[in-house]
Each structure stands twice: as C-alpha cells, then as structure tokens.
Amino acid sequence: MNYSELVTVMRKLALEAGDRIMQIYDADDFDVKVKSDASPVTEADEAADALISAGLRSAFPDMALVTEEQADSHDTQAMTFLIVDPLDGTKEFINRRGDFTVNIALVEDGVPTRGVVYAPAKGRMFYTDALGQSVEEQGPFDAETPGQTRPIHVTRPDNDALMVVASKSHRDQATDDYIGKYAVKDMTSAGSSLKFCLVATGEADLYPRLGRTMEWDTAAGHAVLAGAGGQVVRFDDHTPLSYGKTGFANPFFIAYAPGVALKGA
Incomplete structure (x- = not known):
C-alpha cells in the first residue's frame, strides 16, 4: 500500500x-x-x-x-x-x-x-x-x-475534571446517565465525526456513543483519533471496535484519550 x-x-x-x-x-x-x-x-x-x-x-x-x-x-x-x-x-x-x-x-x-x-x-x-x-x-x-x-495528539485527562463531547442530534437519557458516572468539568455538543476529532486534538477527553451508527460514520474519525494516540472501544466490554462486520453496523462505543478511567455500562 x-x-x-x-x-x-x-x-x-x-x-x-x-x-x-x-x-x-x-x-x-x-x-x-x-x-x-x-x-x-x-x-x-x-x-x-x-x-x-x-x-x-x-x-x-x-x-x-x-x-x-x-x-x-x-x-x-x-x-x-x-x-x-x-x-x-x-x-x-x-x-x-x-x-x-x-x-x-x-x-x-x-x-x-x-x-x-x-x-x-x-x-x-x-x-x-x-x-x-x-x-x-x-x-x-x-x-x-x-x-x-x-x-495533533490527545490530552492527558484529569479524571476529576473531564471534558466530554456528545452528539448534538442523537443525545438521549441513556447517554446522559452514562456521562453522569464521570466527574465532568465541561460538556460540549457536536455533530458528525467532528466528535472524534475534538478528542484527537485534546479539546475533549471522552465521547460515548449509545446509539445507532454505521462503520462509514466512524471509520475516518476513528483513524484520526487513533493517529493522535486515542482509542475506540465497544461500550459493552471495552474491547477494540472492529470494522468489516456483517451489515457494517456498529455496537455502542466509547472514544477516549488513554488515561480516562472508563466506567462500566
């Protein structure tokens, strides 16, 4: 290649x-x-x-x-x-x-x-x-x-004062409940794959997505975040989010800067 x-x-x-x-x-x-x-x-x-x-x-x-x-x-x-x-x-x-x-x-x-x-x-x-x-x-x-x-590179997160970004058009109570498990300093709403990029630049530490997405929605942002030192894992078991799945539908996931103490579902 x-x-x-x-x-x-x-x-x-x-x-x-x-x-x-x-x-x-x-x-x-x-x-x-x-x-x-x-x-x-x-x-x-x-x-x-x-x-x-x-x-x-x-x-x-x-x-x-x-x-x-x-x-x-x-x-x-x-x-x-x-x-x-x-x-x-x-x-x-x-x-x-x-x-x-x-x-x-x-x-x-x-x-x-x-x-x-x-x-x-x-x-x-x-x-x-x-x-x-x-x-x-x-x-x-x-x-x-x-x-x-x-x-660009992810920031070193402060688990007592996290910067969180969430969906602008797909925010729901389940997402708010999950975010509520963290000590949040500031919340930002953003649309599209920009949320991955905000974590990649250090403008946010954590982006949880508890909603429907497809692989084409996330792959480019995932690559940008990974190239900036970040990670994207499944919401349920915190294993890496993979691509090429049948039907190309994603499970719920969490994108974050390493150092964030991830909470369970």
Whole structure:
C-alpha cells in the first residue's frame, strides 16, 4: 500500500467534495429525500458520493469500496477496503448548523489505519499522514497543494475534571446517565465525526456513543483519533471496535484519550 498516494488522493477528494457540498448548502434550497431506513439524504450527499467514488475507483481500481449511498457496495468481505461517508451529519446540514463532515478511510484487517475528516462549513480538516500520524491542516485549503499542518495528539485527562463531547442530534437519557458516572468539568455538543476529532486534538477527553451508527460514520474519525494516540472501544466490554462486520453496523462505543478511567455500562 502506497500510503503517501492514498493520503494525497483522500485529501484532494475530501476537499473537492466539500466544495460541492458547500455550493448546495449555500443555495436558497436543496432537495431532501428519505431513505428506506427513514434517514434523510440530500442532493449534497449524492453529489459528494459520486465525486468521491469516481475518484477512488480511478486511483485504486482493485480496492474494495464501501460507501453509505451505494447499497450494492455493502456485501464486500475484503480484509482491506476504502469506506466513505460523503456527508456525515445530514441533519446538521439540513438545519444549516455547520457540524457536518466528509469522511474517507482505509480499513486494514478490521482496523481504520488512514482517514480524512473535513468539515467544510467549519473550515477544519484532519487527516492521518503517510506514517499514520494525525494532523490538522491550516486553511485556506487548496485541493492540489497541501497547506501547513500541525501534529495533533490527545490530552492527558484529569479524571476529576473531564471534558466530554456528545452528539448534538442523537443525545438521549441513556447517554446522559452514562456521562453522569464521570466527574465532568465541561460538556460540549457536536455533530458528525467532528466528535472524534475534538478528542484527537485534546479539546475533549471522552465521547460515548449509545446509539445507532454505521462503520462509514466512524471509520475516518476513528483513524484520526487513533493517529493522535486515542482509542475506540465497544461500550459493552471495552474491547477494540472492529470494522468489516456483517451489515457494517456498529455496537455502542466509547472514544477516549488513554488515561480516562472508563466506567462500566
């Protein structure tokens, strides 16, 4: 695997998809449909998916590809595959709240090893470099020419004063009850895979998710967090969250900075 080429392509496609998404986001109106699972999908999801899929298939024609918007891609049993959520946080997009991201990741043997998370409305982009170290690129962004980056790393948590981030659109009582087991200094709500990135940069220590997610929702953020020294484990038994599961559905999970004294369910 040529990780340098992979990262270059993923970064470029994420930025191009982000530009297309923002064209639609800034329009007076856009189409919203409802998928078979009752979740919303917009023309921005579909346009970004088409752009990213075409780019990845051109650059890596022999690699399996899984994307949220292409159901026929979900039967792959490959050990190594690319996985894409072209617009994570569709509800944030529809409500024009800005907390949406473009997500592209590489999974190898069940582990997300490289990924890019781009939040075009926030002007923030995070990715793993060729060596697997996570960085945040400083804008303004140019798809053809990478800008200045800074390495990011999880913080050393204080278990008597934890910084917690939770979902903005999917917060529930079970999540609040679990967070209540910790000594929390501050709570932040964020949408999409940005929550992983906030832990990766040290802006948060803990992100518990007690709700439905799919692997394309989490793989890129997981890779960024892992490349910054963080971990993602199952909620039930605290074993590592793995990828390539049948159906690509995730169990509940916890993303955190090592040093957080995890509580049981």
